[in-house]
Amino acid sequence: xxxxxxxxxxxxxxxxxxxxxxxxxxxxxxxxxxxxxxxxxxxxxxxxxxxxxxxxxxxxxxxxxxxxxxxxxxxxxxxxxxxxxxxxxxxxxxxxxxxxxxxxxxxxxxxxxxxxxxxxxxxxxxxxxxxxxxxxxxxxxxxxxxxxxxxxxxxxxxxxxxxxxxxxxxxxxxxxxxxxxxxxxxxxxxxxxxxxxxxxxxxxxxxxxxxxxxxxxxxxxxxxxxxxxxxxxxxxxxxxxxxxxxxxxxxxxxxxxxxxxxxxxxxxxxxxxxxxxxxxxxxxxxxxxxxxxxxxxxxxxxxxxxxxxxxx
Amino acid sequence: xxxxxxxxxxxxxxxxxxxxxxxxxxxxxxxxxxxxxxxxxxxxxxxxxxxxxxxxxxxxxxxxxxxxxxxxxxxxxxxxxxxxxxxxxxxxxxxxxxxxxxxxxxxxxxxxxxxxxxxxxxxxxxxxxxxxxxxxxxxxxxxxxxxxxxxxxxxxxxxxxxxxxxxxxxxxxxxxxxxxxxxxxxxxxxxxxxxxxxxxxxxxxxxxxxxxxxxxxxxxxxxxxxxxxxxxxxxxxxxxx
Numbered sequence: 001x002x003x004x005x006x007x008x009x010x011x012x013x014x015x016x017x018x019x020x021x022x023x024x025x026x027x028x029x030x031x032x033x034x035x036x037x038x039x040x041x042x043x044x045x046x047x048x049x050x051x052x053x054x055x056x057x058x059x060x061x062x063x064x065x066x067x068x069x070x071x072x073x074x075x076x077x078x079x080x081x082x083x084x085x086x087x088x089x090x091x092x093x094x095x096x097x098x099x100x101x102x103x104x105x106x107x108x109x110x111x112x113x114x115x116x117x118x119x120x121x122x123x124x125x126x127x128x129x130x131x132x133x134x135x136x137x138x139x140x141x142x143x144x145x146x147x148x149x150x151x152x153x154x155x156x157x158x159x160x161x162x163x164x165x166x167x168x169x170x171x172x173x174x175x176x177x178x179x180x181x182x183x184x185x186x187x188x189x190x191x192x193x194x195x196x197x198x199x200x201x202x203x204x205x206x207x208x209x210x211x212x213x214x215x216x217x218x219x220x221x222x223x224x225x226x227x228x229x230x231x232x233x234x235x236x237x238x239x240x241x242x243x244x245x246x247x248x249x250x251x252x253x254x255x256x257x258x259x260x261x262x263x264x265x266x267x268x269x270x271x272x273x274x275x276x277x278x279x280x281x282x283x284x285x286x287x288x289x290x291x292x293x294x295x296x297x298x299x300x301x302x303x304x305x306x307x308x309x310x311x312x
Numbered sequence: 313x314x315x316x317x318x319x320x321x322x323x324x325x326x327x328x329x330x331x332x333x334x335x336x337x338x339x340x341x342x343x344x345x346x347x348x349x350x351x352x353x354x355x356x357x358x359x360x361x362x363x364x365x366x367x368x369x370x371x372x373x374x375x376x377x378x379x380x381x382x383x384x385x386x387x388x389x390x391x392x393x394x395x396x397x398x399x400x401x402x403x404x405x406x407x408x409x410x411x412x413x414x415x416x417x418x419x420x421x422x423x424x425x426x427x428x429x430x431x432x433x434x435x436x437x438x439x440x441x442x443x444x445x446x447x448x449x450x451x452x453x454x455x456x457x458x459x460x461x462x463x464x465x466x467x468x469x470x471x472x473x474x475x476x477x478x479x480x481x482x483x484x485x486x487x488x489x490x491x492x493x494x495x496x497x498x499x500x501x502x503x504x505x506x507x508x509x510x511x512x513x514x515x516x517x518x519x520x521x522x523x524x525x526x527x528x529x530x531x532x533x534x535x536x537x538x539x540x541x542x543x544x545x546x547x548x549x550x551x552x553x
Contacts, residue, residue, distance in 0.1 A: 065463070086485040087486055090481070090482035090485040090486045091400065091403070091486070093478065093479070094400065094403035094406065094407040094482065094486075095403045097403065097407035097409075097411065098402060098403040098406040101406045101409065101410055145461075152461040152462075153458065153461065153462060179402060182396055182399050183399045183400075185396070
């Protein structure tokens with residue numbers, strides 16, 4: 001059997017095991033096919049800038065690019081497409097091509113090119129994963145690569161301005177999402193009840209779009225309206241990505257946060273109680289001391305009175 | 313009026329495929345077309361791509377927009393399909409565009425043997441020296457940039473041929489034993505696939521591996537023959553441009 005398989009990829013956030021689409025595709029496929037994958041979150045990333053992430057390392061091989069990694073896993077007998085018919089296999093290829101042509105440009109644009117999103121979310125996140133001084137260079141390089149790709153494949157001739165291309169790619173992406181939603185319908189996965197390669201690809205592309213919090217979110221809003229796709233992502237996240245240890249930090253953190261909330265509530269309640277008790281304590285002992293001076297006065301007065309009675 | 317690059321001397325594999333696909337589509341819609349060949353058709357087109365059609369005072373280029381334009385005029389081949397089938401059709405069209413078209417472009421412009429012998433000579437043939445060389449090199453540089461951006465820059469010819477094989481296998485499996493991709497009626501997917509496969513089969517290149525890959529799948533060959541007979545020879549056309 002295969003020796004230990006290690007996957008180097010970008011880390012996770014916002015409830016996802018990884019924020020990078022291609023890494024997510026490979027991780028999802030590994031979960032579906034039962035491949036024992038050890039995930040290394042990379043932080044030293046000259047390779048990442050050339051688009052080589054994710055990378056699968058075994059004892060003898062180094063495989064990059066999701067399609068090749070999936071092929072490699074299939075050859076090692078980790079096959080999630082075992083039950084698919086030939087026609088469904090063909091459909092898989094076709095739908096993956098659709099995703100790459102129509103959805104990927106818009107996803108790249110939302111993450112890397114849209115300036116609000118890039119500067120407030122994407123760049124800080126990636127910069128926090130990379131050590132200084134690479135953190136100053138690499139996100140910029142990835143952004144330029146994404147822009148290049150969009151312009152060259154969509155904005156022919158390359159003289160077109162980005163704005164004209166933007167409208168077209170978002171229109172295409174929304175159409176693609178609608179098509180996917182129609183195809184998924186009400187079933188749990190794209191081909192019946194077991195997940196396959198196509199599910200891994202769709203999950204990889206949709207999940208970051210669905211979960212990451214962006215300022216400019218027109219595509220995310222459109223996705224949220226397609227409830228069966230959202231349910232699809234949530235299902236996969238909850239069934240395949242909560243149980244493992246590596247990717248549990250988001251789920252674990254949620255629990256920790258919940259516990260912390262409960263603790264703070266308890267503490268608040270206790271401190272309220274303590275304050276109340278304090279008030280009560282302060283109020284009650286003050287009454288008897290006030291009575292004592294009056295008691296002292298009366299014997300004095302009585303003495304005075306008695307003296308006065310004696311004198312005349 | 314359909315404009316395309318003049319055949320014989322100048323036209324290249326991928327442009328020929330696209331033109332044929334549009335012609336097939338229009339024939340399937342029973343729309344009469346007149347094919348006009350111009351050397352500078354690429355520059356006349358609004359998006360820089362051939363073929364394009366000129367109807368009245370409108371100019372529409374590329375298969376996708378042409379399909380929509382024709383649909384707006386009331387002719388459509390895909391009305392009988394339900395939503396899932398339409399999604400499948402779009403997905404398969406993307407597959408063909410993604411794999412076959414890119415492979416054709418790769419073979420024409422990034423494979424040194426083909427480039428030297430065929431492409432440069434053909435592309436620049438209507439222009440005098442040195443313009444023919446300059447234009448050819450410019451186009452080659454453009455295509456190579458695009459290949460690099462989508463990750464095909466590092467692929468070898470064998471890998472590209474393997475991808476074509478996979479694509480043909482998928483198409484063959486989807487077609488099965490049916491006459492057209494969505495059973496009885498041809499759709500724009502059939503037109504697109506026909507355009508590409510027919511051109512691959514009939515164009516002579518330095519190596520025949522590309523057409524060999526397609527010939528492996530007999531139902532695809534039968535499919536091409538069927539469309540050719542039904543839509544092109546019956547109408548009395550003596551030459552497929």
